[in-house]
Amino acid sequence: MAVAALACLALAACGRESGAGARDGDGSGSVRTGPRVAGVHWNVDSVTAGGRRTAAPDGAHVLIDAKGRATGNFGCNHFTAETRTDGDTITVRRATTTAMGCDKNIERFEKALSRTFSGELTAAVTGRNLTLTTAAGDSIALTSESPAPLTGTTWTVTSLVSGTTASSLPGGTERTARLTFGADGSVRGALGCNSFRGTAEITGTTVTFGPVESTRMMCPDPAMKLERALLAVLDGRTTYRIDHRTLTLTAANGDGLGATAEKAGT
The missing domain is CATH 2.40.128.270 (Lipocalin)
Structure with a gap:
């Protein structure tokens, strides 16, 4: 009788285990868990x-x-x-x-x-x-995609901001401007035409840019227009906001830039 009881318990346990597998989505009528979407x-x-x-x-x-x-x-x-x-x-x-x-x-x-x-x-x-x-x-x-930190990330400029209006970059200058903040308080990158380097003091949600040094090449008008706009933003105190992998820098006058973190291998 003891053997028979153990056999019955074993069969019951197997039956419950099989039922649990069915609940994971074999169409048996049990509740099925959907794909994980929230929190990502x-x-x-x-x-x-x-x-x-x-x-x-x-x-x-x-x-x-x-x-x-x-x-x-x-x-x-x-x-x-x-x-x-x-x-x-x-x-x-x-x-x-x-x-x-x-x-x-x-x-x-x-x-x-x-x-x-x-x-x-x-x-x-x-x-x-x-x-x-x-x-x-x-x-x-x-x-x-994983979130991006401010420092150590290559940020590609994607838009120019004036107040509440974001505009696309001048034609032909897409993906030509980028900047990278170093943990040592430095900033470097490209302005659409010339490359640059400078200092950037990060405190809370502000970035204070020091003098920027850049090369002095002359480029077509669209590139120079973008360069002038970016130099105006990268001058003095700005506020920054990171939304996962999107960076917004805004100067005191409301002008700014939008940038996205480059993906690995780009």
């Missing part, structure tokens, strides 16, 4: 709407916290929204955005992303990649 900073790679794929501008991202509040950037403007997750379905509702004026190409992307990031979306995670798909077949491709 997702960079937007592209949006495909109406069969047309559009690459995302630098800085577009989505972050959903444990309470279902989504925050992020559509490419220029920041947004917040409420979400509800049920298995692999994410429902997005009540989105609100800032209203900064943006480059027209970025505005078109923002409209496509905001329309797609709405309503019921099916989430699929593969490694570091997330795809959100609407019932109509439109989709958003995203990739998780």
Whole structure:
């Protein structure tokens, strides 16, 4: 009888173990855990709407916290929204955005992303990649990425800021300007035409730039226009803000720059 009782207990335990495996997603009717989406900073790679794929501008991202509040950037403007997750379905509702004026190409992307990031979306995670798909077949491709520190990171300048308006760089100067802050209080990089070096004292959320030394090459007008704008920002006291891998530097007069952390190998 003791042997029989032990055999029954063993069979019961096996049965429970098999049932637990079924709950992980074999379609047996038990609750299935969806992919992990909350608590991860997702960079937007592209949006495909109406069969047309559009690459995302630098800085577009989505972050959903444990309470279902989504925050992020559509490419220029920041947004917040409420979400509800049920298995692999994410429902997005009540989105609100800032209203900064943006480059027209970025505005078109923002409209496509905001329309797609709405309503019921099916989430699929593969490694570091997330795809959100609407019932109509439109989709958003995203990739998780680690946050960037201010120092030791190569920041590529992506926009110029004046007050509440962010504008794209002069034509032909994309990815030509960058800066890197050293742990020793130095800053170096490229201005779009000439390379430069100087000092940068970091205190709290401020960066105070000392005199900047640069090479003295002459370049086409767009590059020189960008260089003059950047030198005006990298002069004296500025405030900085890092949003995961996006850096904003703002001078006292409201002029500034936006930059993104370069990915490894770029």
